[in-house]
Amino acid sequence: MEPLLGLMGLACALGAGLTALAGWGGRRWGVLDLPDTERKFHAQATPRTGGLAICATFCAVTLLGTSATPWLAGWAATPGLPWLLGSTVGLCLVGLWDDRHGMRARTKVLWQIAAIAPYAWWGRASQPLVLFGDPVASGWLSEGLVLMWLVSCCNFINLLDGLDGLAGSVGLVICLAAGLLGGWQGQPETVGLCLVLAGSLLGFLAFNWPPARLFMGDCGSLPLGFLAGALSLQASAKKTVGLTLVVPALLLAVPLFDTAMAIVRRKLNGRKIGHGDRGHIHHCLRDRGLSASQTLWVVCGLSACAALAAVVATIVNSDLFALVAGLGLVLAVVVGRGFGFHETMLLARHLSVLWGLVRELPRQLRARLLAMRLAQAAQADPQQLWSKTVRRARRLPVAELEYHWALTPQSSPRLTRRWLGAERELREGPWELEYRLQQSDGSVASCRVRGFDRELGLAQIQAELPELLRALCSVPGAAWPVADGAAEESSAELEAEIVRWPLGPAADAPRPLARDLDHPAGDRRELERRDAA
Secondary structure, three states, X not given: OHHHHHHHHHHHHHHHHHHHHHHHHHHHHOOEEOOXXXXXXOOOOEEOOHHHHHHHHHHHHHHHHHHHOOHHHHHHHOOOHHHHHHHHHHHHHHHHHXXXXXXXXXXXXXXXXXXXXXXXXXXXXOXXXXXXXXXXXXXXXXXXXXXHHHHHXXXXXXXXXXXXXXXXXXXXXXXXXXXXXXXXXXXXXXXXHHHHHHHHHHHHHHHHOOOOOOOOOHHHHHHHHHHHHHHHHHHOOEOOOEEEOHHHHHHOHHHHHHHHHHHXXXXXXXXXXXXXXXXOXXXXXXXXXXXXXXXXXXXXXXXXXXXXXXXHHHHOOOHHHHHHHHHHHHHHHHHOOOOOHHHHHHHXXXXXXXXXXXXXHHHHHHHHHHHHHHHHHHOOOHHHHHHHHXXXXXXXXXXXEEEEEXXXXXXXXXXXXXXXXXXXXXXXXXXXXXXXXXXXXXXXXXXXXXXXXXXXXXXXHHHHHHHHHHHHHOOOHHHOOOOOOXXXXXXXXXXXXXXEOOOOOHHHOOOOOOEEEEXXXXXXXXXXXXXXX
């Protein structure tokens, strides 16, 4: 163990020296992070080349460790080590180009895939992915999921890197926890790699702790996310079973949750996923009044809790414990409104609307099919259409259904059909729904529906009645036995108006007669007299 700790100390010292050199190079080459008024509040332009020092230190000390002592010579025999170091350097170069020249989010992801794919396919032994002890993927599917996991880890850390010392500190916690898991699983090479990376981060944090004199940049956050994902995946691997993603996901729970909420927030607000905002966990904690150092300690504490749960889950060999612990941590943060509450409520509202649409789709389909059948029946007998509309209204929270047909919009109705439903218990939210259609000959047909909100209320009315009323109002006036003159069926659009029906005492409500009434136009005055009474 002493040689490993010695390499960790060497990585820490070398990392500090190279970090100071990287800061000088960043200023000389113009790789600077400029402050703005939205998300970046540092006082002056700051180099963002600290990732170069982290990667250089990790690669140099790792290569030194393979030849320093016979016990560490096993590292050189590790088949995936060259591919691991190659992917690390490739990601560092991709990030450096992005820091210096900028890169579109989609292009950057493609380059990440290109840099990680060699390690995912050739740098590790092919093992099946297991969940709760059962294999769920193997072969090319398992390797594809590993590739997706490693690319995701790059972006987890990259999106979290928005506060002095945050990405380095969270990465340090993950590395130390992965080292403990590797020791428990009997993987000395994994322990050594984790300790070397932890030493590199400690040397970098000497310059990145608030207030930071140098930033990690994408040239550090991308390879750091890759190494955290790869080492946590390897440390939690079960030699006799395979790989599990539950424990690694718990190790990276804080950056994973922060990224998930960023995707939800931006997507549901109509913004691009790659467009930055001030909704990350460190921004929310700063907005609650915490200082930069306090925010850093809170996020590191959450990450340490997740790491401890991952270690316990590995010791007790339970993916279920890891899953419950991760969900419990997320739930505690959301319910405590520390972070994610707004995004969770936003997602819940969208899911509620989507579920409402799915639930209403069968009802709307039935209503449209019924309207088509009724429209065909109305050509032969409009009275049958009226009777079927009334039967449909009986099953809905409808108190009154009324139909009028007039020769012109200004003239009195020549035909009136009215149905008053059985007396119903008055509830809050009385409403009135009116449809009016002017036909091609100038005549006007209208339907008015009144009712009270019950179990489904106005939403159910709007789902089922409009198609029926459309068919009813489309019947030519000449088709009714009592109508004078002729009217052709119109293809004009149906005008709809929904208004609230203000009610005072119960006596102001229409008096239901519990029967169907078919009245000619001359009886309309009698109906109005009854309403007034």
